[in-house]
Amino acid sequence: MEKFSQLTAIAAPIMRINIDTDAIIPSREMKRVSKIGLSDGLFAGWRYLKPGSREENPEFILNQEPYRQAQILLSGANFGCGSSREHAVWALSEWGIRCIIAPSFGAIFSGNCVRNGILPIELDNEIVEDLAAQIKTDPEGNKISIDLPRLSVTAPDGTSYPFSIPPADHEMLLQGLDSIAITQKRDPDILAFQQRDRQSRPWLY
Amino acid sequence: MNRTIIEKIWDTHCVADLGDGSYLIYIDRIFLHERTGSIALKGLEEAGRVVRNPEHVFCTMDHIVDTFPGRTDRTTMPGGTEFITTTREAALAAGINLFDLGDDRQGIVHVVSPEQGIALPGVTLVCPDSHTCTLGGLGALAWGIGSTDGEHALATKTLVVKKPRTMRVSFDGALPYGVTAKDLILHLIGRHTASGGVGFAIEFCGQTIRELPVEARLTLCNMAVEFGAWTGIVAPDDTTFEYVRGRPYAPAGDQWELAVRHWQSLRSDPEARFDREIRIDSRDIVPQVTWGTSPQHETGIDGRVPDPADEPDANKRQSVERALDYMALEPGTPLEGIPIDAAFIGSCTNSRLSDLRSAAQVLEGRHVAPGIKAICVPGSSRVKRAAEDEGLDRIFTRAGFEWRESGCSMCFFAGGESFGDRERVVTSTNRNFENRQGPRTRSHLASPTTVAASAVRGCLTDVRTLEN
Ligand code: SF4
Numbered sequence: 001m002e003k004f005s006q007l008t009a010i011a012a013p014i015m016r017i018n019i020d021t022d023a024i025i026p027s028r029e030m031k032r033v034s035k036i037g038l039s040d041g042l043f044a045g046w047r048y049l050k051p052g053s054r055e056e057n058p059e060f061i062l063n064q065e066p067y068r069q070a071q072i073l074l075s076g077a078n079f080g081c082g083s084s085r086e087h088a089v090w091a092l093s094e095w096g097i098r099c100i101i102a103p104s105f106g107a108i109f110s111g112n113c114v115r116n117g118i119l120p121i122e123l124d125n126e127i128v129e130d131l132a133a134q135i136k137t138d139p140e141g142n143k144i145s146i147d148l149p150r151l152s153v154t155a156p157d158g159t160s161y162p163f164s165i166p167p168a169d170h171e172m173l174l175q176g177l178d179s180i181a182i183t184q185k186r187d188p189d190i191l192a193f194q195q196r197d198r199q200s201r202p203w204l205y
Numbered sequence: 206m207n208r209t210i211i212e213k214i215w216d217t218h219c220v221a222d223l224g225d226g227s228y229l230i231y232i233d234r235i236f237l238h239e240r241t242g243s244i245a246l247k248g249l250e251e252a253g254r255v256v257r258n259p260e261h262v263f264c265t266m267d268h269i270v271d272t273f274p275g276r277t278d279r280t281t282m283p284g285g286t287e288f289i290t291t292t293r294e295a296a297l298a299a300g301i302n303l304f305d306l307g308d309d310r311q312g313i314v315h316v317v318s319p320e321q322g323i324a325l326p327g328v329t330l331v332c333p334d335s336h337t338c339t340l341g342g343l344g345a346l347a348w349g350i351g352s353t354d355g356e357h358a359l360a361t362k363t364l365v366v367k368k369p370r371t372m373r374v375s376f377d378g379a380l381p382y383g384v385t386a387k388d389l390i391l392h393l394i395g396r397h398t399a400s401g402g403v404g405f406a407i408e409f410c411g412q413t414i415r416e417l418p419v420e421a422r423l424t425l426c427n428m429a430v431e432f433g434a435w436t437g438i439v440a441p442d443d444t445t446f447e448y449v450r451g452r453p454y455a456p457a458g459d460q461w462e463l464a465v466r467h468w469q470s471l472r473s474d475p476e477a478r479f480d481r482e483i484r485i486d487s488r489d490i491v492p493q494v495t496w497g498t499s500p501q502h503e504t505g506i507d508g509r510v511p512d513p514a515d516e517p518d519a520n521k522r523q524s525v526e527r528a529l530d531y532m533a534l535e536p537g538t539p540l541e542g543i544p545i546d547a548a549f550i551g552s553c554t555n556s557r558l559s560d561l562r563s564a565a566q567v568l569e570g571r572h573v574a575p576g577i578k579a580i581c582v583p584g585s586s587r588v589k590r591a592a593e594d595e596g597l598d599r600i601f602t603r604a605g606f607e608w609r610e611s612g613c614s615m616c617f618f619a620g621g622e623s624f625g626d627r628e629r630v631v632t633s634t635n636r637n638f639e640n641r642q643g644p645r646t647r648s649h650l651a652s653p654t655t656v657a658a659s660a661v662r663g664c665l666t667d668v669r670t671l672e673n
Contacts, residue, residue, distance in 0.1 A: 016527075017520050018399055018499050022638045028620035031284045033243045033291045035352075051644035076520055078400040078433060082638060083617075084335040085241065086351035104403055107435050108335060112351035166367060167225045179353070180254065183361045186221060186229065190363055193220045193231055201217075203456035203464045204233055204328065 002117045003176035007098055008145040009071035012061050013132035019075055020082030021109060025091045028052065038087055039094035062095075066140045074132050075102040077125065080109025089116045099146055101128055101153065114169045115179055119146065121153060121163045131155055148174060207474040209371050210440050211406045214346040214471065218329050220363055230366045232358045233328040234261055237301070238314045239292035240268035240619075241333035245355035246295035254360045255299070262301035262359065263323055264292065267313045269619055270306060272582050272609040278306070281621030299359075310453075312585020312611045315339040315553040319423060320587055322452025326441035326468040331358055336553050336635065337436075338429045342422035343449070344441030344471055346406075349430065369435045370404050370480040373473075375411035378488040383669040385563070386421035387555060387633070387652040389413065390428040391493035391503050393485065399501040402434030405481065408473060409439050413487040419448040420559045427554045428635050431500040440472040492668055494540055495637045495650040497528030502637070504540060506655065506667040512536035531639055532647050533627070540665050543649075546628040547578040548660035549642070550606075550653050552616035555633035556584030558591050560653045564633075565597045567657035567668065568604040574663025578624070579606040582614040606660075618643045631659040 028051070029041025040054075047063060049055045056063045062070065073079075073092070079102040080088060089112040092100075098118060103125040105113075110120040123131075134156045135142050142156035148170070154160045165173075172179060198205045208216070221229040237245060242264050249256065256262055269285040270276060278289050289306070296303040304310040310321060315336050318324040326344035331337060333355040340347035350364065358364050376389055394401070407429055414422065422439045429437030439445075446465055449455050456464040491505040502525070504511075510529065513536065516522040529536065534543070550556065550564050561583060573579045581601045583589035589611050592598055598608045615622055616634040623643025624630050630648050633656050637648040649665060658668040 015520070017524055020638050022617075022636075022641055026640055027618055028644075030240075031620065033247060033287055035244065035248070045640050045644075051640070078403065081399065081433065082335065082636065084333055084349040084351055086244075086333075086353060089351070104400060106433075107403065108349055108351055111354060115351065115353040166227050168223055168227050168365060179365065180252070180357050180360050183229065183357065183363060183365065186363075187361070189220055189229070190231070190361060194362075197231065201327075201464075201467065203460040204325075 001176040001178060004098065004117060004119055004148050004173040006145070006147050007071065008143050009098070010066050010069050010139060011072035011074055011131070011135050011144045012067040012070035013074040013135055014061060015074065015076050015129070015132050017076035018078045018081055021080055021085050021088040021106070022082055024080065024088040025085065030085065030087050035090045036094065038091035042091040042095045071096055071098045072144050073097055073100045074128055075100065077103040079105050081106035084108045086112045089113050089118060093118055101131065103128055114172060117173065117176065119148060119173055121146070123153065123161055123163060127161055207476040207478070209473040209477045209479060210408055210438060210471050211346065211369070211371050214327055214329070215368065217327070223365060226368050227365055228368060229363050230329060231363055232331055234263070234323055234330040235358050236314050236318055236323070236330065236332040237262065237264040237355070238268050238334060239266045239270070239288045241352050241355065243288050243292040243295060245333055245352045245359060246299060247291060248352065249356045249359055250295065256301060256359045257362045259300040263304070263318070264296045264301055265304040265311055265314050265317050266292065266306050267612045270612050272612045272614040274610060276306070276610055282619045283621070285619065285621065309586045309590070312587065313553045313556065313613055315427065316557060316584030316588065319343055319419070320452070320585055322449055322455030325449060325455065326445055327471050331364065335430045336427055338434070339423050339427040339553055341426035341429065341436055341438035342419060344439060344445055344468065346436065346438060348436040369406040372402065372405040372407045372481040372483065373479040374407055374409050374483045374485065376409070376413035376485050376487045377411045378413060378486050379416065380413055380487055381490065383492050383654065384490050385652040385654065386417055386424040388490055388493045389487065390425050390432070391495070391500065391650065392490045394428065394432050394500045395493065395503040397432070397483065399431060399499050400433040402429065402432035405434050407434050407437045409437055414439055415442065418559060419445055420557045423557070424554055428500065431635055441468050492652060492655050494655060494665055496532065496534060496540060497525065498531050498637055498639050499528065500635070500637060500650060502528055503650070506541055506665065508540055510534045510536055510538045510540065541667050543665045544629070545577065545631050545659055545664055547624050547630040548573065548656050549580050549615055549630055549632040549634065550656050551580070551582030551584065551614050552634040553584065554635040555653045556582060556588065558588050560633065561588070561592050561597050564653040564657040565600040567654050567661070567671065568606070569600050571604055571661045573605040573660040577660055577663055579660045580609060580615065581606045582609040583611045585611045615642055617641055631656050631665060
């Protein structure tokens with residue numbers, strides 16, 4: 001997994017609430033048993049003019065310059081709600097998104113982000129709205145900076161906002177660690193747990 | 206210490222405290238399906254890892270398989286066959302329990318796992334599928350995960366989980382005529398929004414819930430995720446134990462007595478504190494139906510399509526405008542009477558035997574309105590057989606419904622079969638998102654009885670107004 005430290009990048013605001021994973025990647029775009037080749041289907045329902053087509057909708061922000069280079073997404077509350085499909089995160093990642101800033105996230109989705117090296121940042125709605133407004137005045141020049149070690153987001157106007165994420169997620173993103181390898185180090189604990197549990201809940205074994 | 210049922214189950218499964226509210230939680234059972242399970246198994250194999258306890262892992266074929274009679278590995282969805290064959294090969298190689306096509310245990314994952322006694326009170330159960338919370342209806346702590354966490358659970362039998370906050374939602378009073386568990390949960394989401402439950406594990410309780418049969422509790426918990434919750438749960442009671450007894454994977458003999466004694470302790474202590482409480486009087490609830498593209502876009506069947514102009518918040522106003530545009534509805538239109546093109550009964554929300562019975566009761570001696578495409582898809586092969594044994598299939602087919610093989614079918618559009626462009630569907634499923642049931646398909650969520658009544662009239666219908 002790619003490590004995450006600092007990032008200064010163009011941000012694309014898609015300021016809708018409740019953007020669900022079906023919108024991030026429609027089912028019809030998940031054609032193969034694979035984690036790659038999904039970026040084409042990202043936001044397909046909005047990005048292309050007709051279902052299944054690849055004719056770009058010029059109105060959609062990610063089809064516009066300089067947002068095509070965006071590495072940060074801004075959005076309304078409850079981003080990534082709905083289906084658990086990790087394809088949503090794989091598609092965002094492959095397209096080039098490294099960080100999403102929203103007032104809140106779908107629970108499964110934000111876990112999926114961290115496991116794939118995307119940083120989900122929760123900030124108050126007013127702050128996200130303000131960031132979006134600043135970006136719109138000069139999307140190219142008004143970049144957003146993220147400092148993961150210091151847990152801060154810096155707006156184009158220089159204001160910094162702190163954010164928090166669980167320490168385990170922080171560690172995983174900073175070091176690009178694989179969550180399974182970390183847990184496997186605890187295998188003796190898991191074994192001991194199973195032995196005790198077998199005594200107290202034998203019907204499950 | 207006074208603890209909630211959620212904390213009790215949590216504590217029983219805690220392997221390690223990882224600090225700052227994260228814990229390593231032991232996972233009792235893992236369920237997979239061919240759509241996301243295939244990639245979890247494949248990812249694990251590619252990383253050179255093995256399934257730690259294959260005997261506790263189950264897999265079914267439900268999402269991509271066709272539901273036409275006489276189906277095979279070939280699918281209407283382009284490329285679908287690969288999901289089926291990859292899953293089969295990976296499942297066999299990993300030595301997990303597979304409920305394949307043609308196996309009478311096959312069906313929608315969240316219908317199969319209670320039916321087979323795999324989901325049990327007090328267990329932790331995960332599946333790479335967001336509606337895993339359904340199984341809270343049995344008193345299991347069950348939640349949906351992504352594929353990478355799926356690999357984690359398969360490889361280590363544990364997951365790193367942030368301890369959720371707790372919420373108690375009490376429904377008081379008896380259910381009025383025509384109102385079902387589906388209406389309870391839609392009502393809750395409508396009042397408290399689709400993100401009202403974010404970050405919470407929710408215990409559903411109160412007289413209404415105590416009186417619900419297990420299948421209805423499964424319906425209720427199914428849509429906890431549409432409320433934004435991490436999961437939902439109903440404390441197990443005698444109704445639950447009666448349901449579980451004798452199921453293929455349920456404990457038997459001495460083990461049964463032991464298990465029931467443990468399960469009886471799974472209830473919130475009287476003084477237990479919840480982070481949030483909501484009380485609802487069930488007597489005020491009428492049959493619900495959605496008008497928009499979020500489950501929170503709903504109202505009573507006697508209500509009207511809202512006017513975005515009444516919404517002071519700009520974000521919400523836009524969301525309502527967008528929804529009305531997508532749904533092609535005018536503000537102020539009464540819900541009852543909106544013409545429909547199709548009706549769907551199925552999905553992990555409402556496709557169990559009791560759901561089919563309640564719809565069949567409405568359809569008995571009636572016929573769907575001319576031009577309506579009506580489809581019934583039983584939730585599992587076992588539900589299908591049981592329904593046929595009591596003649597429900599004939600009631601459905603005589604009424605003009607198609608009678609299908611079990612699976613997720615048109616609950617979601619996988620790329621194959623769909624309701625079609627701009628078709629308006631009244632559906633017993635759980636998601637009315639844009640394009641969920643097909644490109645530009647317009648979905649109205651409702652209970653199976655409301656779906657059946659609407660199919661008969663050819664428009665959204667208050668089931669209470671149909672004559673007996
Ligand atoms: S029936 Fe629908 S909601 Fe349920 S698991 Fe299948 S696709 Fe998901």
